[in-house]
Amino acid sequence: MSLNDTPVSERVHIAFFGIRNAGKSSLVNAVTSQEMSLVSEVKGTTTDPVRKAMELLPIGPVLIIDTPGIDDSGELGSKRVERAENILKETDIAVLVREYGSEPEKSETDLIRLFEDRGIPYVKALTKADLYGGELKDGDSDGNEIALSSKTGFHIKEFKELLGSYAEKNKGKEKKLVGDLLNPGDTVVLVIPIDESAPKGRLILPQQQTIRDILESGCSAVVCRDSELQDTLSGIKKKPGLVITDSQAYGRVSKIVPEDILLTSFSMLFARYKGDLFELKKGADRLKTLKDGDRVLISEGCTHHRQCNDIGSVKIPGWIRDYCKAEPEFSFTSGRDFPEKLKDYSLIVHCGGCMLNEAEMRFRINKAREAGVPIVNYGIAIAAMNGILDRCMEVFL
């Protein structure tokens, strides 16, 4: 994917599920008009989820995920099922692929229950309709169920339109990153330290997305490093509508920005955009009551630490120890790994999750809530430990 493409985290995630040999991979290939997945008469050809970011009309930018068959048995099979279930965490729209005219298997009804329990909209695609002896009519599509044929192309267009209508419903819930907090014409100052953890020659995704949203909202973005912030603020004639800083520069920035100018961080904006800002804020209260031996999970949404450098592994644990004046026990996860059992943790400290989509971020927050474990993100934790959390929340109230 090139830097100009829509980020994966902003694409509609459409995952295809079904028993082995239901025609899942053929349908994925027919929908994407590409040989995205290996098609074989041998059951269980798809052993790992196959992902592809693409433009899919009439939806737009999507991430198509072809998952392993869900009816596998034995150790390898159960591992595959687990992986398919894992995909649901990030799924915006699920497709259950079943052979036309077949009796539903238990694994399929279980999967539908899972979609419904998690509130994931789903479509039932009844494949291989060309093998059905009778005559197929438009009436064979009903509600979220559609009979189709990947081989002849029957109802493939209609299937895509059905997916499009689901995506459209999701769009109704579309949120702004920062635009709704601003008035047209506002000037927003963004503070971006350029240190050794900043990638060479470019801004990171959350910064790019914030600037884009500010511009789209008819406002101006002024970008500077923390070292130039004082001069930048003095040079702006009109009082800025908001200052947004990298969380790691909170301490310095909050001293420079006058109290009558609203201040927040990229991390807090993203906590609201694709998580639950108020739940994460509540989690910050747990920081000060941590004791020796309490288990703290530090979880990062991707495996490349380039953008976040040693913040999760070194800085955050160090700041927490200093803040709570105790020696909690830290564990770490990254990428798609997120523990199934959370109840033994006293606190989860999550990264900003810029590489995760909203569905996955919400799944993690809900898991923590269900387990009764407070969860906070890096930016909110840092603001709390710097004593400026209330100030940084003002813009959202």
Ligand code: SF4
């Ligand atoms: S997903 Fe998390 S760890 Fe990865 S770059 Fe974004 S904030 Fe950093």
